[in-house]
Amino acid sequence: MNKKILVIKIGSSGISHKENGPLLERMKVVLGDIKFLKEKGWQVVLVTSGAINCAKKILPQEKFEYEALTLQQARASVGQLMLMEAYAQVAKELGLTIAQILVTHEDFKHRTRFINVRNTLQLLLEKNIIPIINENDTVSTKEISVGDNDQLAAMTSEAIDAQTLLLLTESLGLFDRDPNDPKAKFFKEVQFGEELSQISFGKKTSAGRGGMSTKLAAINHLAELGIDVILSTHLGPKPIIRAMEREVGTYFHANPEIKRKSRKSWIASVVKPNSSIEIDEGAAAALAKNSSLLPVGIKKVDGPFKRGDVIAIKFDAKMIAFGICEFDSADLNKIKGMKSKQLETVLDHVYHNVAVHKDNLYLKELSKKTT
Ligand code: GLU
Numbered sequence: 001m002n003k004k005i006l007v008i009k010i011g012s013s014g015i016s017h018k019e020n021g022p023l024l025e026r027m028k029v030v031l032g033d034i035k036f037l038k039e040k041g042w043q044v045v046l047v048t049s050g051a052i053n054c055a056k057k058i059l060p061q062e063k064f065e066y067e068a069l070t071l072q073q074a075r076a077s078v079g080q081l082m083l084m085e086a087y088a089q090v091a092k093e094l095g096l097t098i099a100q101i102l103v104t105h106e107d108f109k110h111r112t113r114f115i116n117v118r119n120t121l122q123l124l125l126e127k128n129i130i131p132i133i134n135e136n137d138t139v140s141t142k143e144i145s146v147g148d149n150d151q152l153a154a155m156t157s158e159a160i161d162a163q164t165l166l167l168l169t170e171s172l173g174l175f176d177r178d179p180n181d182p183k184a185k186f187f188k189e190v191q192f193g194e195e196l197s198q199i200s201f202g203k204k205t206s207a208g209r210g211g212m213s214t215k216l217a218a219i220n221h222l223a224e225l226g227i228d229v230i231l232s233t234h235l236g237p238k239p240i241i242r243a244m245e246r247e248v249g250t251y252f253h254a255n256p257e258i259k260r261k262s263r264k265s266w267i268a269s270v271v272k273p274n275s276s277i278e279i280d281e282g283a284a285a286a287l288a289k290n291s292s293l294l295p296v297g298i299k300k301v302d303g304p305f306k307r308g309d310v311i312a313i314k315f316d317a318k319m320i321a322f323g324i325c326e327f328d329s330a331d332l333n334k335i336k337g338m339k340s341k342q343l344e345t346v347l348d349h350v351y352h353n354v355a356v357h358k359d360n361l362y363l364k365e366l367s368k369k370t371t
Contacts (some may be wrong), residue, residue: 004127005162006037006244009047009153015083016050019057022086026234032092033240034130043125045160047133047153048083052075054311055079069141076137087132097129102136108155113310119161119326119352122359125160155217157227161359164226166243167215168234170174172197173250174212190252192223196245226258267310267362275305276312276319277332277355284315287363292354293323293341298336303329307351313361321363323356 010030016022016244034044055075066273084100091098101120107113150167158164171179174187176199179243190196196216217227230251233239246370279287283297293313308329313321325332332355334346340353 004042004164005157005160005186006042006164006166006241007045007047007153007157007160007162008034008166009149009168010049011149012049012053013170014050014144014168015048015182016053016079018053021054021057021079021082022050024086024090027036027086027090028093029238030128030234030240031087031094033238035094035096036241037244038128038130045121045125045131045133045156045162047149047156048087049134049149050083051076051079051134053079054082057126064178073138073140080134080137080326080351083134084132086116091130092269099124099129099131101131101133101370103133103138103152104136108159111306111308116351118359121156121160122357134177148214150215150218154222155370157222159227164230164244165222165234166230166240167219168232168239169215170233170235171212171231173231173247179365187250188246188252191257192253220366222256223252225256227254228254264270265322266363269312269361271312272305272309272320274302275309275329276302276314277325277336278302278314281315284320285315287321287361292358292359294340294353295327295332295335295338295355296340298332298355301329301333301336303333305329307331311356321356321361321366323362326352326361327355 003161008030014025015030016025034046037044052072058078059071059075061071071298073144080102084098084199096142101117103117107117115275121131123164131325133152133156135149151254153165153167156162172186174196175184176188177184179186215231219231222229228248229252230243231252232243236242236248239248277298278300279293280299283293285291286297291292310322310327313317313323327335331347335343338346343350343353
């Protein structure tokens with residue numbers, strides 16, 4: 001079955017109240033909708049704001065003389081706990097399992113950290129767990145912060161190759177001017193490449209860092225990568241389900257050229273030259289059945305390449321697939337032909353039991369048949 005990943009971002013005002021901390025009722029609505037979509041076959045990642053907002057009552061501005069950034073960071077450390085406690089309570093009531101991931105910009109830029117974040121997300125999704133992500137505000141300074149959670153959600157969507165990103169905000173979607181103006185025109189759909197320069201942005205939402213222009217920048221970037229974005233409201237009943245069913249919100253269509261191709265086809269376009277491995281018949285049969293590639297099936301390694309590089313996979317002198325490799329070529333050379341259990345006896349650090357994870361694999365033959 002083709003796996004569909006949905007990233008949902010909810011802003012501070014949708015999930016928290018500065019006087020009363022987390023809004024449990026809104027969290028019930030959000031996680032209830034997510035539960036429904038999971039039952040329909042979606043894998044869902046939630047990017048949530050609200051930590052700073054939750055702690056505003058405990059750490060109010062007037063009583064502290066610290067620098068503004070330090071106050072926000074202290075609030076984030078208090079509020080993040082309040083936020084996750086509330087999510088955990090609601091998740092338990094609904095029979096869902098959640099996980100917390102806190103990231104900074106550095107984590108997406110730094111190769112090894114990026115791979116670790118991506119792999120963790122993939123594993124959580126595979127195990128039916130809902131990752132809940134926020135920025136690690138306590139260690140993010142202005143220079144290294146992601147910016148706002150719209151950007152964080154966009155980076156997450158890119159990292160895990162999501163189909164769709166849903167941005168839940170205070171607004172109903174995209175208007176060509178201030179929505180309070182009776183002449184304002186609502187966009188139900190925006191086609192890829194559609195000119196939007198006539199739009200004048202209203203004021204930023206009350207809580208949180210993002211505004212409409214940063215949202216549109218993130219949307220444009222994702223559209224190029226083949227990821228659809230829905231901009232919709234967190235208000236009202238079933239806000240996520242209604243947005244996914246296109247009853248509400250603005251639907252931004254991604255580049256159809258990219259979408260028509262396999263979502264994984266980008267892997268083939270970034271393959272590292274002269275980096276390949278040869279696999280045996282058993283491994284080739286496993287790949288054809290959509291399994292991951294294990295070190296035991298590798299016969300030969302031609303490098304050098306680094307962990308995280310895209311390499312070519314050959315069988316019987318033919319290139320059959322491309323994939324992101326979980327090991328440096330030197331390490332892979334040491335463990336080729338070995339069973340997963342033996343890896344620890346040879347390597348100091350075993351990041352992964354598989355050499356190429358099935359989610360990071362692009363099969364040449366298969367793609368020809370399915371496109
Ligand atoms: N990370 C911040 C928080 O949890 C919010 C950032 C944003 O609103 O974009 O409060």
